[in-house]
Amino acid sequence: MGVIDSTNTEAQRRAKAGHIENCWLVAESQTAGRGRLQRPWLSSSGNLFSSAFFREPGGISIAARLPFATALAVSDMAAIIAPGAPVKLKWPNDARVNQAKLSGILIETGGQGQDFWVVAGIGINIAECPEGTSQATTCIHDLRGDTLISAEDALSVLRETFARRLEQARQSFEPLREDWLKVAEGLGETVRVTVSDSPVEGVFEDMAPDGALILRLPNGERQMIRAGDVSLIGRT
Structure with missing residues (x-):
């Protein structure tokens, strides 16, 4: 083409x-x-x-x-x-x-x-x-x-x-x-994930068996994120 x-x-x-x-x-x-x-x-x-x-x-x-x-x-x-x-x-x-x-x-x-x-x-x-x-x-x-x-x-x-x-x-x-x-970027680091215009910060801890990003929140809880825009804290 x-x-x-x-x-x-x-x-x-x-x-x-x-x-x-x-x-x-x-x-x-x-x-x-x-x-x-x-x-x-x-x-x-x-x-x-x-x-x-x-x-x-x-x-x-x-x-x-x-x-x-x-x-x-x-x-x-x-x-x-x-x-x-x-x-x-x-x-x-x-x-x-x-x-x-x-x-x-x-x-x-x-x-x-x-x-x-x-x-x-x-x-x-x-x-x-x-x-x-x-x-x-x-x-x-x-x-x-x-x-x-x-x-x-x-x-x-x-x-x-x-x-x-x-x-x-x-x-x-x-x-x-x-x-x-x-080869994951940011694994083990603090990241910000924007979900529906709402940012969530935590440590990128793992990826779930269905591909969801697993975030460890500051309060110690784990959050599964299946859609969002990731940025590394202190980077772009």
Whole structure:
């Protein structure tokens, strides 16, 4: 594809038209890219804008694991094409290096039964670091110190790492959870989680078997958080 509003939006259009297929949708540029909480995803030239679009026979229970699986796929990709880059995952699925965002992920679903579909939107900064964002950004070229890797090269690796993590998600969440925790950003640290505009602070203690963030509150109680925006205290 050339210029498009959003690869995720294109997948949804195809699904609504009854054209559900296992494929990757890739654009050179997006005019209306978006991430979690409907935040805009800036589409700088030379970066990767893609969506994995597929039927998911496991339904919503498997789809719920995919934010974590997809983030791990990005982390795996970065380890291959930018060895040594200390990629960390901020709950639930931001890939960051030294608190600078490398990738944005948006999982969307639809349909029922045999027609249940998933679109895993994955934007990765390859050549450019978008400006004017709410947090610092980084890109593969900066992490590598050269410009030898293109968006097409990154996609080739990502397709392989995503396939492996998708299969892992379909088998069981526990090994996926353990792998995610190994690269979790802020684990054991005090974090602030904004839930419905209300901030909650506590120590990021663990991730539950269903993917919920487990927060240890100042009063010693544990709170499960299943949706929210995380920031590390003293960081961005």
